[in-house]
Amino acid sequence: MSRPGPVITLAAGAVLAVGLGVASAIAAQAPVTEAAARAPSTAETTAPPTAEATAEATAPAAGESAAPPATGQTSPAPSAQETAAPEPVRTAPRKADYGGRVKGNGGLIAISIRDGKAIGYFCDGRAEAWFKGTESGGELRLTSRGGGRVTAELDGGRARGLVAIGGGKWRFVAPTVVKPSGLYRATAMVRGARLRAGWIVLKNPNGGYTQVGAAFEGETQVPVPRLQDGRPTAPVTVGGATLQPEDVDGFIEELR
Known part of the structure; x- marks a missing residue:
């Protein structure tokens, strides 16, 4: 009669060794599997943003104005008429x-x-x-x-x-001129006719005065005297009558 005891014991030891090896392999692989489960998939990391996310990213912040879309065109340069300074308005003194x-x-x-x-x-x-x-x-x-x-x-x-x-x-x-240069006139009634005379006096750059004038008794032209240099309003004799010349401020209101 044989003794099965040692054979059974050896078989049981072999089975136990195999079981321990499998358990060790499972234990070694477990951390990797859990880490892989926690990491996002490739599809999740490369998925395009949603329309809502794009709108939020591109929307201007409060107080900022949206820039106009580029059209590839530039504004035309201002013309010479637009850039030229306006002509100054000419005015005369009062x-x-x-x-x-x-x-x-x-x-x-x-x-x-x-x-x-x-x-x-x-x-x-x-x-x-x-x-x-x-x-x-x-x-x-x-x-x-x-x-x-x-x-x-x-x-x-x-x-x-x-x-x-x-x-x-x-x-x-x-x-422009200043007195005694300027315009002078004298009038009077002589022998029933109106006697009038006019003069222009201009000071010369090198001294002295140039003057020209004309006198009329009615419609007849008569000789006109020269006014005194420096004193053009001094009395003069025209057609046998003494006249008092006036500068322009003395008669301008009669002619305007």
Whole structure:
């Protein structure tokens, strides 16, 4: 009769050894499996953001304005007319006197302005003309009874323009002047006729004065005396009568 005891014992030991090896392998793999379970999958990490998330990310913060979408176009450059500075508006002083020579004629012209109203006088020793009109925005427009006219621009202390009288037209440049340069006039009634005379006096740059004038008794021209240099309002004799010349401030209201 055989003894099974040792064989059973050996078989049981083999079974126990196998079981312990399997348990050890399972225990070694368990941490890796749990870590893999806790880690996000590749699909989860690469999934695109939702529409709501995109809107939140691109929406401007409070107080900020959204930038306009790029169109690939640039604003046109401003034109020369848009970038050019506006022309300054020419203005004349409330009170000013101008006097100068008429080119190509040899005569003189004098213009006086008071609060936008103006008078002028042209004389070349033979013909004469009184003008009246207005000044606005540096533009002067004067007319005479005989159809003559004066047009000028007032700028830089000068009147530059054109005088037209008796079918002739001449240009002139008349700087501002101060007394005793300027415009003078004298009137009186002599032998039932109105006697009148007018003068323009201009100081010369090198000293002395240039003056021109004309006098009429009624419609007849008579010799006109020269005014005193430095004292143009001193009395003078015209046509046998003594006249008292006045500067422009003494008679401008009668002609305006």
